[in-house]
Structures are given as C-alpha cells and as structure tokens.
Amino acid sequence: MWLPHNTLFVRPGTPQAVGESVRAEAPDKLDRRRRAYVPRNDPPVFAASRLLEAGLKEALAIEAPAQEGSYEFLCTRPGHWAIMQGRLIVTKDVDAYLKANPEVK
Ligand SMILES: [Cu+2]
Numbered sequence: 001m002w003l004p005h006n007t008l009f010v011r012p013g014t015p016q017a018v019g020e021s022v023r024a025e026a027p028d029k030l031d032r033r034r035r036a037y038v039p040r041n042d043p044p045v046f047a048a049s050r051l052l053e054a055g056l057k058e059a060l061a062i063e064a065p066a067q068e069g070s071y072e073f074l075c076t077r078p079g080h081w082a083i084m085q086g087r088l089i090v091t092k093d094v095d096a097y098l099k100a101n102p103e104v105k
Contacts (some may be wrong), residue, residue, distance in 0.1 A: 002054040005075045006037060007087060009062060015074045019081025027051065027077075037076035051077065064090045078099040 004027075010018050022037040031038055039046045045061040065071060068091050075084035089104070091097040098104060 002055065003077065004051040004053045005077055005080065006051045007049045007060070007073050007082065008038060008076055009046050009060075009073045010071060011044045011046070011065075015072050015081055015085050016095060018044055019076050022076050023078045035067055037078070042104075046050060049089040068092060 008018060018039055021039050025037055030036055031040065033050070035050045036047055038052070040047055046065065047060050049058045049060055052058055069089075071083050071088040071090060073086050073088055074081045079082075089097060
C-alpha cells in the first residue's frame with residue numbers, strides 16, 4: 001500500500017523538532033494551502049508541499065535563504081522524518097562548492 005508523502009524545507013538542525021511538532025496532527029487538518037503536517041507560524045519551515053499520493057506531482061517555487069549553507073528537507077508524515085530527509089545546499093558558487101566537497105554529487 002502506498003502512503004502519501006510531503007516535503008518540507010527547513011533550517012539546519014530542525015528536522016526532528018519540525019517532524020515531532022506535527023506528529024500528533026490528523027491528516028485532514030489542512031492549512032490554507034491545503035497542506036497537512038506543516039507547522040503553523042513556524043519560521044524553520046521556508047517551503048512545503050501538500051501530501052501527495054503515488055504518481056502525483058507538485059511544483060514548489062522556493063526562494064532560497066539569503067545565507068549560504070546546508071539546509072535540510074524532510075517528510076513530516078508521522079514517523080517519516082527520521083528516514084525521509086536530505087540536504088539542500090545553498091551556494092553562490094556551485095563549482096567551488098563541489099570542488100571543496102567532492103563527496104557531494
Ligand atoms: Cu513520507
């Protein structure tokens with residue numbers, strides 16, 4: 001059985017706090033953009049998708065944070081944040097970043 005998932009982009013070091021903050025919410029508790037499991041008035045979150053069933057798509061236009069760094073993204077469906085997460089690198093010089101961090105592909 002496929003479960004719907006979402007994607008939230010957050011400040012570094014906040015995935016656990018964000019994931020845990022919505023863990024007890026109901027999937028039908030939606031915000032004004034019809035998104036579930038998105039913390040309300042929570043500054044660590046700077047972009048978030050809706051819960052999407054398998055095969056569905058949603059485009060997110062993200063305004064990158066002004067400060068360069070390694071940001072994080074996660075799924076906040078209860079129990080998912082711990083294994084469904086990754087990093088978003090914000091840099092003004094991709095080539096220099098990749099040269100300094102060859103492990104990143
Ligand atoms: Cu998920």
